Amino acid sequence: MMKALLTGHTRGLGAAVAAQLLARGIPVLGLARGINRELESRFGAALRQVELDLTDTSAVTRWLAGDALRAFVADCDTVLLINNAGTVQPVGPLAMQEPAAIARAVALNVAAPMMLAAALATAASASERRILHVSSGAGRNAYPGWSVYCATKAALDHHARAVVLDKNDALRICSLAPGVIDTGMQAEIRASSLEQFPLRERFDALKRDGALTAPDDGAARLVDYLLSDSFGRDPVADLRG
Structure with a gap:
């Protein structure tokens, strides 16, 4: 049996990924600050949801210390982890960045994915584990105003590169840039001022x-x-080739 753990499943690319998995008969455990009522009504018990603020590393630690993840993956042959949740904020040069916003971004974009990956490696007895970090071209190219997001x-x-060197045959990992998807994050980018993000016009x-790629297609x-x-x-x- 195959199951998937997915972060940020309530909107944008995450909601579309959840729908894709569920439509293919793969049960999903979604972690997000809210609940996806639309997917809940379509797929019922195949979608389990946990309201969890992934910017709060203490809350993530407490949840991982419980039995929910272990119970979800107990009967799996293959477990998927899609670390999709993320934020582009704070946008702007260094002097415009609030320390608290930097801390939230690092917690959501880096700490939570790494914590979940490590937890999955120990919680699942499945013969195969697949971990996908949703990355970006910004991880491979530097852009003005995006120093936190790029980093x-x-x-x-x-x-992902370092985990591969651990040579765990039961685990596959990839940090994947999905292309430029027409999501709320793109709307946030377009709402930035040129002072914050000089490349906004692009x-x-x-x-x-x-x-832009439609979320369902992406x-x-x-x-x-x-x-x-x-x-x-x-x-x-990179899915763009």
């Missing part, structure tokens, strides 16, 4: 020219890759 996504990339043009490609034989062959990958 946190680069951390996920390097985490993202305005992507939306205007219809160059999710389908992501899940196809996650379930493919080639997943984990490269610790860092």
Whole structure:
């Protein structure tokens, strides 16, 4: 049996990934600050949801110390972990960044994915574990105004590279850039001032020219890759080719 643990399943790419998994008969345990009522009504008990603030590392630690994760994966042959939740904030040069916002970004974008990955490695007795970090081209290229976002996504990339060196045959991991998806994060980027993000007009043009990938399409490609034989062959990958 295959099951999936997914963060940030209530909106955007995460909601689309959850729908893809559930439609393929893969039960999902979703972790987010809220509940996805639409998916709950469509898929019923196949979707289990936990309201958890992933920016709160103490809350994540307490949840992982319980039995919920172990119970969810107890009967699995294959367990999937999709670390999707993330934030682009704070946007702006160093002098405009609030320390508290930096701390929240690092907790959500870096600490939570690494904590969940480590917990899954010990909680699951499954013969195969697959961990997918949702990364970004920003992890591989530096952009003005995005120093925190770039650094946190680069951390996920390097985490995957290092985990591969542990040579755990039962575990596959990949930090995957899914492409530019038409989500709420893109709307946040377009709402930035040029002072905060000098490259904003490039993202305005992507939306205007219809160059953004629809969440359903991006999710389908992501899940196809996650379930493919080639997943984990490269610790860092990009669906844009």
